Amino acid sequence: MSNENVIAHDFIRQAVTEDLKSGRFNGVHTRFPPEPNAYLHIGHAKALWIDYGIGLDFGGLFNLRFDDTNPAKEEQEFVDAIIQDVRWVGAVFDDRLFYASDYFDRMYEWAQELIRKGLAYVCDLTAEEVTAHRGNLTQPGKDSPHRNRPVEENLDLFRRMRAGEFPDGSRTLRAKIDMAHPNLNMRDPVMYRILHTPHHRQGDKWCIYPMYDWAHGLEDSIEGITHSLCSLEYENHRPLYDWFIDAVNQGRTDDGSGPWGRKIHHPRQIEFARLNMTYTVMSKRKLIELVRDGSVRGFDDPRLPTLAGLRRRGYTPEAIHDFCRRIGVNKTDSVVDMQLLEHCLREDLNKRSPRRMAVLRPLKLVIDNYPDGQVEQVDAVNNPEDAAAGTRQAPFSKALYIEQDDFREAPPPKYFRLFPGQEVRLRYAYFVKCTGCVKDAAGKVTEVHCTYDPATRGGDSPDGRKVKATIHWVSAAHALPAEVRLYDHLFTKPDPQDAPPGQDFRANVNPNSLETVQGFVEPSLGSTGVSPVAEFPVQFERLGYFCKDKDSTPDKPVFNRAVTLKDTWAKIEKKEGAKK
């Protein structure tokens, strides 16, 4: 706590500090390089926090760059969504928004340069043949029969690939490295493939597209990125990343003299572990499957760990920052407890969120000795954690709604709430004492009756008598109907992958991850009233934090539950139940 202003000293920041000290780099420039083929999720927020945070900590620059090298998978919709998400989490890139596809011309020139240097060749093998020639983990690969084509023939073929003379998949440009290399990525990797597919930004300009390994380091080089931060699975690609830049630089000089010109910038790639969390999945592929098979209602479904989903659910950027700060940065595969994310949200919202009363599962409470037709306005505190938030008034009358959970005809042990003969406080209003209840033919409680003590107005008793529980309420005549969506984990198991034999993660989708209830909220939450809380989550007292959803209509608000409050009673009840 006392060291909040000190730069966190994770292993990447240590490396950056050393690079600055040794003079390897004179400044810091980082980037976040998403492929626009899906929505961003909380794992990307971690990466963003590292990329952007390090740029910020060292007074450097930060770029947002789309790695749009595969037109078959990428779409403008994702570009737009990603930009919105990156801005929302607070990574500032100003005008430094770039696209790898804007560098295609330069990459094409460099590819020809590698051919001239004898470091790349056009290969006519089919995809299957390339795989067969690659060997496997223990056996070396075999050279392609086209590996030693003359430079002029390679140049001619490569130009004709670009000109569109050959069909998809018929030829590739490959780097000439080593088919026996112990690192499979170094066995003459493909640099370009033929793809007669229009690009979402480049249109029909290209029919050959660069592969990630060839393109990525060059993109970083062009932008002057010093530290190319990425996740662990790219560790095996680092030798290639370095090889390609060294290959371009072969024969080049610092001052640009000589036939090949000036050397290009060589960034340093450093890898860190990606984020995993309990009760959810983090891979793009799985997220897409859940959306496609209807397990959720879209990429912004509040049950998803996507940033769009978290935003819709009521998560704040501040809570996400805090979460990223707490999980740290390292190279260990880890699974972070979902409860930590929830804790971060509660901590943020507890300080800032306005309180309101809402009843999710209504049960009518009638105060028999309260005058018919009388309405009082009681003062309610907006946020006990923040005196500046002030107070509001809530209408009180003879007939109220309370939570079904707050009444028991036969109370279990340690139950402090309403039951016949028991007195409780109606928050900010009066003490009431339960006198009985009315049941329907099926034995279900339909109405609870009580009497109130007029001397306890405001919620305190002049005779000093105490009450063990305070419950929330809304006035039946004044309350606004609202739809409330209650979310639970999307998966029933901490590790969704832990599925029965022959089944995949979808076998663990929680059928009860969404429960929709029709409740009532304070009039101050309506669209007609002045609502200070339209876009920011509110706390429904004793229940949790809720955020107004985009599905709300003028007559009926819809709320998403972001996270519950900690519920000690639920634990006691569970424990008492287990005793029996």
Next chain:
RNA sequence: UGGGGAAUAGUGUAACGGUAGCACAACUGACUCUGGAUCAGUUAGUUAAGGUUCGAAUCCUUAUUCCCCAGCCA
């Protein structure tokens, strides 16, 4: 089996040859007009075996376990 990585309480993360600390979770208790919040406390850890050293989570050796790599995906 080849190559590349990683191992610290249940979970996440500190320590950089000198008292193994913090957070989340769990559990006690205090307080409370939210069974919230807050406060106090408890439980619980260096993968293993050797070695170097006055002293090892840290250095060395060996072993074990886990993750990644055989896309014309990124």
